[in-house]
Amino acid sequence: MRKSFFLYLIIYAIFSSESFSQNFRLKINGNNAIETKIIDSLEYKKFHKDLLSIKAETDSVQQLLFKKGFVESKVIHINKINDSVFNAKLHLKRRLKTITVYYDKNSIEKSVLTKITPITNEDFFVVEFSKIENILNNLNQEISKEGLPFLKLKLDHIKITNNNTLTAELVLDRPKKKRTINDIIIKGYEKFPRSYLKHFLKIKTNSLFSLNEIKTKTKNLQNLRFANEIKSPEVLFSQDSTTLYLYLKKAQSNAFDGFLGFGSNEETSKIQFDGYLNLNLTNNLNFGESFKLLYKSDENDQKTFQANLTLPYILKSPVGLDFSLNIFRKDSTFSTVNQSAKLHYQINAKHKIFGGIINEESNNLLNNSSSLQIADYTKTLFTLSYEFNRPQTNNLFPAKTYLNVAVNSGNRKDSNRTEQQNILRFKAFNIFNFNRKNSIYLNVDANYMSSDTFYDNELFRFGGINSIRGFEENSLFANLFGVINSEYRFQLNNAIYLHTVIDAAYYENNISNTTQKLFGYGFGFGVLTKSGLFKLTFANGKNENQKFKLSNSKLHISLTTYF
Incomplete structure (x- = not known):
């Protein structure tokens, strides 16, 4: 019983002393009602555990007042009113709203200052006193970009002149030697292609050191699918060198995609199947290379084979190579082989330009070679294009914005004539994010061919899951078409989303004199899922003069696996 009693006293003493220590209340007053109102607006801490805490809070309030321009403010007294209340009195005096800062033109360039604040005089600048701390911090960061990470900057000789103006001198303690990046060490993914450091991230040895710029540049790694940043860069400074450490890891960037589609044939009313296989291999040789292979077979007895190879930064230069081969065959009607070779230049992580040549050859497979709609021809085109990519941090939708504009010009030769042709291509999409769960996806795909005459086997082919949904794959032929795809997307969580399908298209076929919406x-x-992204889409397609028929609906299933 005695032990329990003493234990109770100990617990009571501990907790009661803790509660008593929280009972001191601080009230800070100004020299008048206006000053008190200004102090109350700072929302200072009013309850404290001891006198040291009260003193520290009073000093903190005085510092806040100093930053607001009350540089002459002072603490008059801190008095104990009773056992639990302390009263502090401050005299704010006058408020100086601006400060005139004089600087030495030989130690700091005016062009650097103008990036931070407007400059109207060759010797000084005037700013609001409440903003001077942020301006000095920004100025320090700006000058540090010149390879001066240990730069010290301060205001000296602060005084109030006879005309009640606050003045100060800007003093720079500038190191004699600028810091440059002497070595770059990659941890985690040691085989990361070095050309991407120089040309993609724009991080080079012997360049001026700026940690903020390096952190900004490494954020561009999210534009690369084959590498991720584990943590922020770190720097090792020695007396004569600066070593930069980047922490990266290799990401799963290979993808295998396929889909199965089925619907009813309008003539036979039987179910027909179509599908495709799409294989993307990226950076398997640690060179940043990309290889894409596509094979597609659909219900119209159309077969497509396409292979693309991208080799970036040839011989460590900023220039890369792109090769492509596309073979299309429509039953026993015709076959077309399209080959291209391009050079590309990576302007930065988001922008890229292309230039090259395209060769196309098509053969008429019909026994009736006099057909006017299909003919043997060869086509040589020169191409220029521009591409823009902007990613986002979303597992389901990693790409936020994409834009590709291409201009092709050249000649088509057949047995009768040589004819000049121009082809314009435009493709873009963007995701408009309203919040974490709701977004709208908008995609635009437009193609135009300019020529005096056309053949069926050279027209654009569109329709299907990757074009206007609800129609058979590549069932529509046109010399001009535009497709708008839109989806309202609702994310249930990080792994599941629902979406609507609202597509519209317009096309022209000058051979059949067809114009259709x-x-x-x-x-x-x-x-x-663990296997990849599984997608299912149910869509119904119709033209502007056709009534809605459920039998025209298409069900598309696809699975994209990353490995």
């Missing part, structure tokens, strides 16, 4: 409606969902 098309529409596609439907819905779908996507699920991110």
Whole structure:
């Protein structure tokens, strides 16, 4: 019983002393009602555990007042009113709203200052006193970009002149030697292609050191699918050298994509199947290379084979090579082989330009070689294009914005004539994010061919899951078409989303004198599984003069696996 009693007293003493230590209340007053109102607006801490805490809070309030321009403020007294209340009195005096800062033109360039604050005089600048701390911090960061990470900057000789103006001198303690990056060491992914450091991230040895700029540049790694940043860069400074450490890891960037689609044939009313396989291999040789292979076979007895190879930064230069081969065959009607070779230049992480040559050859496979709609021809085109990519941090939708504009010009030769042709291509999409769960996806795909005459086997082919949904794959032929795809997307969580399908298209076919408007409606969902991204889309397609028929609906299933 005695032990329990003493234990109770100990617990009571501990907790009661803790509660008593929180009972001191601080009230800070100014020299008048206006000053008190200004102090109250600072929302200072009013309850404290001891006198040291009260003294520290009073000093903190005085520092806040100093930053607001009350540089002459002082603490008059701190008095104990009773056992639990302390009263502090401050005299704010006058408020100086601006400060005139004089600087030496030989130690700091005016052009550097103008990036931070407007300069109207060759010897000084005037700013609001409440902003001077931020201006000095920004100025320090700006000058540090010149390879001066240990630069010290301060205001000296602060005084109030006879005309009640606050003045100061800007003093720079500048190191004699600028810091440059002497070595770059990559941890985690040691085989990361070095050309990407120089040309993609724009981080080079012997360049002036600026840690803020380096952190900004390494954020561009999210534009690369084959590498991720583990943590922020670190720097080792020695007396004569500066070593930069980057922490990266190799990411799963290979993708295998396929889909299965089925619908009813309008003539036979039987179910027909179509599908494709799409293989993307990226950076398997630690060179940053990319290889894409596509094979597609659809219900119209159309077969497509496409291979693309991208080799970036040839011989460690900023120039890369792109090769492509595209073979298309439509039943026993015709076959077309398209080959291209391009040079590309990576302007920065988001922008890229291309230039090259395209060769196309098509053969008429019909026995009736006199057909006016299909003919043997060869085509040589010169191409220029521009590409823009902007990613986002979303597992389901990693690409936020994409834009590609291409201009092709050249000649088509057949047995009768040589004819000049121009082809314009435009493709862009963007995701408009309203919040974490709701977004709208908008995609535009437009193509135009300019020529005096056209053949069926050279027209653009579109329709299907990657074009206007609700229509058969590559079932539409046109010399001009535009497709708009839109989806309202709702993310249930980080792995599941639902979406609507609202598509519209317009196309012209000068051979058949056809002008048509098309529409596609439907819905779908996507699920991110351990195997990859599984997508299912149900869509119904119709033209402007056609009534809605459920039998025209298409069900598209695809699975993209990353490895």
